[in-house]
Amino acid sequence: MKITVLNGSPKGELSITMQYVAYLAKIYPQHEFNILHIAQRLKRLEHDPAAFNKIIDQIRESDAVLWGFPLYILIVHAHYKRFIELIFERGVQAAFAGKYAAALSTSIHFFDHTAHNYIHAICDDLEMRFVDSFSPDMHDLLKEEGRKQLAQFGRQFLEAIENQIPTQRQYPPLIYREFSYQPELPSAPVATAGKKVVILHDASLADSNLATMVARCRSAFAGEVSVVNIHDLDMKSSCLGCLECGANYQCAYTGKDGYIAFYTSTVMTADVLVYAGQMVDRYLSARWKMFFDRIFFNTHTPVLAGKQVALVISGPLGQVPNLLEIFRGFFEFQGANLVGVVSDERGDSANLDRLLDHLMARALNYAQVGYLRPQTFLGEGGMKIFRDDIYGRLRMIFPADHRAYARMGLYKTFPQAELRTTLLNTFVVPMINLPPIRKKFDKLIKEQMVQPHKQVVAKA
Ligand SMILES: Cc1cc2nc3c(=O)[nH]c(=O)nc-3n(C[C@H](O)[C@H](O)[C@H](O)COP(=O)(O)O)c2cc1C
Structure with missing residues (x-):
């Protein structure tokens, strides 16, 4: 089968995401994975209709489309977004309609779900037959379990196309209303x-x-x-x-x-x-x-x-x-x-x-x-992902963030950096967990938990 891969990375050939695709191509050699560098070549695709049409013809001739993209600021790269706009502006949706589709991104899991929701919804708008989303961490390919799961994703996608599995639209079409805003009330600046x-x-x-x-x-x-x-x-x-x-x-x-x-x-x-x-x-x-x-x-x-x-x-x-x-x-x-x-x-x-x-x-x-x-x-969870990654594996690439996070006191929010919590967890928690003490503690827990809050309210 012919799978057209729409590469959303501005890095083109040097894309990490495309290594995931290359891996799939290697373990499933009976299928063709044709990678098209969309984000990297966007300017050409936007200004050269022949180049754009060539891409659309390739999609028309393929059995399925794999949207392969890195996360960029909670969704996809601007050039990938522009390519999606061009599909609608130039009225070539028919090339996508009825084709099987799947989405494969790499990221550090900061709002990867919103990017996948977006691509899935776009596939629905294009009347594609959306099979699955796969969102590994950018380094999962380096781990055996990551490769195993990637292979499963690829197999399921290929089998879905072969077996023409049923798919259901998840995102209803958008309804725009006809409304012209004409201010009526005097403003009071x-x-x-x-x-x-x-x-x-x-x-x-x-x-x-x-x-x-x-x-x-x-x-x-x-x-x-x-x-x-x-x-x-x-x-x-x-x-x-x-x-x-x-x-x-x-x-x-x-x-x-x-x-x-x-x-x-x-x-x-x-x-x-x-x-x-x-x-x-x-x-x-x-x-x-x-x-x-x-x-x-x-x-x-x-x-x-x-x-x-x-x-x-x-x-x-x-x-x-x-x-x-x-x-x-x-x-x-x-x-x-x-x-x-x-x-x-x-x-x-x-x-x-x-x-x-x-x-x-x-x-x-x-x-x-x-x-x-x-x-x-959203903010709490997101910041913790960044804090951990900048402190850890990404520090070499982003030392400026590391300095800023240290300055902002972000590393003091690691639980192990809090002395009181560490002392409590080391010395008090093992004692409290002794069965007879635990039994009494469990009876008092609700009362104990609310005490400090009550004191604040009493002082207010
Ligand atoms: C400008 C920029 C924005 C990014 N935004 C996000 C993001 O919002 N969420 C995330 O998890 N990763 C984000 N990343 C990380 C990339 O998605 C990740 O490194 C990805 O594996 C790169 O894939 P590629 O080599 O195929 O381009 C961002 C990276 C860059 C350079």
């Missing part, structure tokens, strides 16, 4: 009072809902506000995956385009950040994705701590909970506070006026009072 407000957006049409929403957000503030269309930003390309940034946050693009200077001087110094975007398929635009990929010049060091973030989305956001999860995870890891989200998917114009005005006022107020919600599992 609130003074920025020394707080720096930055509105970032990607509206390409002046009369789009997004452009009108951005204008409404701007008019909610009295005082200076930076409004930046990210299409006007001097961004040459997306992240190359070269990892030159690891040692000292020096990106391959430093001094070569305007992104880093803009990000450090405008975004990293803001108090309130408004991200406004048009949904394109099940994410924002590839342009937005490029903007997010390029933040990797800061590698894994959070640089938005304490900032208030408002999201303003045009499109059926409520139908794609995955997108909100990506943003929640991203901003929580960054240490920012996601104030709220407004989209144009429901309500009339007056309603939207009120929602946008209120979101802007709330973001400003939170900036003034320093309100930061506690992180959820």
